[in-house]
Amino acid sequence: MSSICLTIRSSFLTFFLSTPILAEIRERDWCNVVTCHMDTAQAYVWRLQNFVIGEHILTPSPENQTAVKACAISACGNFAVIGTAGGWVERFNLQSGISRGSYVDMSESRSCAHDGEVVGVACDSTNTLMTSAGYNGDIKVWDFKGRELKSRWEIGCPVVKIVYHRSNGLLATVADDLVIRLFDVVALRMVRKFEGHADRVTDMCFSEDGKWLLSSSMDGSLRIWDVILARQIDAIKVDVSVTALSLSPNMDVLATTHVDQNGVYLWVNQAMFSGASGFDSYGSGKAVVSVKLPSVSSKEDSEECRDPDKPVVNHSQFQDSSRLYRQIPDLVTLSLLPKSQWQSLINLDIIKARNKPIEPPKKPEKAPFFLPSIPSLSGEVLFKASDSSNQETGTKADEVGKTAKGPGSPESDFLKQLHSSAQMNDCRFNTLLSVFDGSFYLYLEYFSAFTDYAKGLSSSTLDMELRMLQIIDDDDEQEPEVRPELHSIELLLEYFIHEISCRDNFEFIQALISLFLKIHGETIRRQSKLQEKASRLLEIQSSLWQSVDKLFQSARCMVAFLSNSQF
Structure with a gap:
């Protein structure tokens, strides 16, 4: 994720945001956003409802404090779990800001959760399990309440990023070997392995239903993996590498950010808007489709690409x-x-009969006797003009009528x-x-x-x-x-x-x-x-x-x- 400049209140302190974590369930009660910042030994809490910083600062307890590298909020919205560069994992109460214990692995050389840097933490949907990943290649599953170690996996190479989906209990990890591994934290085993990226993986995200996993890499590729079928279903390659991505809850729009690009790019899910009967009709498998990012200064239909033999139409x-x-x-x-506009065309006779007045309309009062008037079919008073002007007007009207009204x-x-x-x-x-x-x-x-x-x-x-x-x-x-x-x-x-x-x-x-x-x-x-x-x-x-x-x-x-x- 690209660094975002975040100013706290009076702009005396400026931090570079590393990882923001949001929980909507406690938005109206207390702080529901936790952020960790670059080279900062504290995690900060925020009230998203008022867009202000909270009253508590989460500081890990060890004496030799190191920078906070990862944070997560429990499903209930009451607790925040933070991991540091020194391998320390600690749980805090968001309402009071008080520490509620740390997770310690007694098998490590020192009293901490991981021997190296903590790259990610995640909590399940029932506050039963907490998962943490270390840069040294170990992934550990803890009892959330008792803070006891339940299981661990050794990947064999440094882990750089993890993403957890609470609905299906799957943990996606990516290591320096460019392999994406999926672990079932409930069954405590690895269930999927995806290979295809040729450079560092920058970001991953699950779809709302947990059936798709999207990943981006510095090689410019953006790949979509089907978790159930255990295969790649689509892939595109852009000219500017993707740094972060996020799929909407409805799975209709994908938002991406790119290297040295200020804007957020939106991609439409063709499976929902193209009218295709199935995704396999255009799923590309391992084939990668090259796509260029839109640009304001792009020139369409250049002279070099135009066929000289084909006629040009404006x-x-x-x-x-x-x-x-x-x-x-x-x-x-x-x-x-x-609906009433086109239905009234069909039932116009009924509407006219229903709206017909019971009594005939009254005629307006006659004009004074000194104004000459003539009777009319509409009941309106028409004033009689002189005979000479009548003849001239009638002659001109006949000529105009004959000219205008042709067959x-x-x-x-x-x-x-x-x-x-x-x-x-x-x-x-x-x-x-x-x-x-x-x-x-x-x-x-x-x-x-x-x-x-x-x-x-x-x-x-x-x-x-x-x-x-x-x-x-x-x-x-x-x-x-x-x-x-x-x-x-x-x-x-x-x-x-x-x-x-x-x-x-x-x-x-x-x-x-x-x-x-x-x-x-x-x-x-x-x-x-x-x-x-x-x-x-x-x-x-x-x-x-x-x-x-x-x-x-x-x-x-x-x-x-x-x-x-x-x-």
């Missing part, structure tokens, strides 16, 4: 309305809209978004087809801008926009040039076909299709061109629903099986 022009899309096969993506021209923002999205995406898709070959697959979202616009509208507004396209006096086999509404209905069918094929915004599109067919179902039945689109929509919808329903049935069977199981 992707920035496609970033406004389209994006590279990756979706898990056989699944659908929801729109994440509020198939959209009249609302809803239709403008629909037509512009269709034209823009058709143009871009044809451009991509002419640039990329068949081996490069680029997925573009059609109508993405239109989908975002429709999701922002209320249910009543969507209903009104769809009803504005309704054809009341339609004849069979009309051309889109005669009735522009038919072209908009055809575009909506193409939009539904595309969105269902993409399996995106699933529940919102289903509700929108239900409302669309309720309004325009009769028009689609009369037009053969629309019937072809509707048949294609039905085919894709049926295929998609069969796959989704199969997933639902599998989930129901699994839930029913687990509910009826007897544990």
Whole structure:
């Protein structure tokens, strides 16, 4: 672990932190953090809740005091065990700071726990056993309460680091021979041995469930060992050696620090996010994958690595309305809209009938007699203008209307978004087809801008926009040039076909299709061109629903099986 500068209160004393130990169980009662510092003969206690140093300083009792090299907190949070460079191991009460006895091996040449430096101490989950490791290669298991030696192992070479997992009772040790050994402190025997590192091992950590052991080395490698299978399941090599590592309790993120690097690097667990069925699909065994650390000044797609024969495409022009899309096969993506928003599209008639007022609205009072007014359908008062201004305004409005309203021209923002999205995406898709070959697959979202616009509208507004396209006096086999509404209905069918094929915004599109067919179902039945689109929509919808329903049935069977199981 890299040294961390720690200043105590008024910065008169500055120590370099060596090993911090934390226990969360007594965070609100008394000090729950113990730290030992470089070349310091005392261990310090801290209150993590208030981020202050505690009132006690843990000092070992021998007269010839040596630097504290290791510390640990018991599972109950009441005791701290510290080991020194002189081989002394002592237990302290964290609440009072009083010594509660030392661990002494009578077989040693002097009265101490180890003949050499203590490199690590650990306590089990029930305060039954305490384990200590010495630099001379001896690992000893003690009775926690009685402080008597129960067992010892001789590795044969100096031990440099130990890591203990309280749930499974396994102690991982690494020595100067670069071999990682796992000991069962309850059964008092060695159970695993892992080899693979070519340089000094800098850090180790267990996963939360105790099934994985992660280790890093100065050779730049980071290896993951399966404790149950007794083999290496993955390994990577970085350009800057790892100095410390820690795996999150959920096993989804790994944090590492590196030599001469100020930042903390985060690694994502592919076994949880890649959607792979099993870890063996990408477990590399003893093969090491080289990975470079990310850098702020890194240059992507350099000129040297670029293929001169391959056409260069400016992707920035496609970033406004389209994006590279990756979706898990056989699944659908929801729109994440509020449930009431898309459900109201289906039950809009019921909502309108329920909200209909019992009494008709009252008309506003008439204006004074000296203001000329004309009746209106909405009940609002309209003031009558002069005849000359009426004629001029009417003539200009007719000219503007004739100019603006051409065949198939959209009249609302809803239709403008629909037509512009269709034209823009058709143009871009044809451009991509002419640039990329068949081996490069680029997925573009059609109508993405239109989908975002429709999701922002209320249910009543969507209903009104769809009803504005309704054809009341339609004849069979009309051309889109005669009735522009038919072209908009055809575009909506193409939009539904595309969105269902993409399996995106699933529940919102289903509700929108239900409302669309309720309004325009009769028009689609009369037009053969629309019937072809509707048949294609039905085919894709049926295929998609069969796959989704199969997933639902599998989930129901699994839930029913687990509910009826007897544990």
